[in-house]
Amino acid sequence: MSLYAIILIIHLVSAVIGLGVSFGMPIVLRLVKTTTQAKFAHEVNVGLEKYAKIGSITLLVTGLVMGALHPYLFKEIWYIASIVIYIAVQPIVAGILPKKTAKQLELLQAHKEEELPEEYQKLTKEMLPLHNVLMVSVVILVVLMSIKPF
Template sequence: MYTYVLFVHLVAAVMGLGAAFGFPIVAKSAKTVSQAKFVLNLLHKLEVLPKAGSILLLISGIVMGLLETWLFKEVWFIGSIVIYLAVQFIVAGMLPKNMKKQLAALEGVQGEELPEAYLVLGRQSAKLEGISHLAAFVLILLMVFKPF
């Protein structure tokens, strides 16, 4: 049973992290107001992948711990859960709010030049995404190498 849950965990990671790692690349591609509106709407639609992946990651991770209760005594396992939950504050709370603010910053703009407010919010999102990507890298390191 554990192997099947681990498989679900890995698929969820690929599904969620793959899409999330692509978001900054797509977001930075917008050079005009029209492109930015399209990109923000596209990213909003693609959010379903990281959201579903995140939920599956949490559920499958906890189920693996319930199947192999010794995992709850491992620092790397507990640390992974703590880091995961901390990052959810960014990816489920802060980043979606920034996207909404960016879309609002584009409303009523005349012409195609991106407003400064949009660009500032984009830089804020890029920093938050960088933090979440670093956390994902640390999580992968912890789960693969199980250092403690």
């Protein structure tokens, strides 16, 4: 088995783990109905987030290594578009959503009732379009890398 094939397998496994978890995390948070459920969902997501981060970083590194092993990839539109999309969503993944999630956790820690705070629900609604952008981006990336349309 070639080095490229080994890197490709690592890349694919990272996609399944990292992107799969990334799809599930917002769904878990949207299903909560009480403060207790929300606190638990956030705890679960903290554990899952490790897999999402490791998978995401591994995807980038292995993707670039495959490009280094086969430089012609840097001339392929699907490959370049994949890198651009990946980088374009990083401000959402690494900046905006973590700040909103931290604010949600602060609200939950200060809240004593079982009914979710209104501000928590407002933040959840604000995050929904961002999660949708991420999910659509992931689907586009998977399609680009699977069928290599151009």
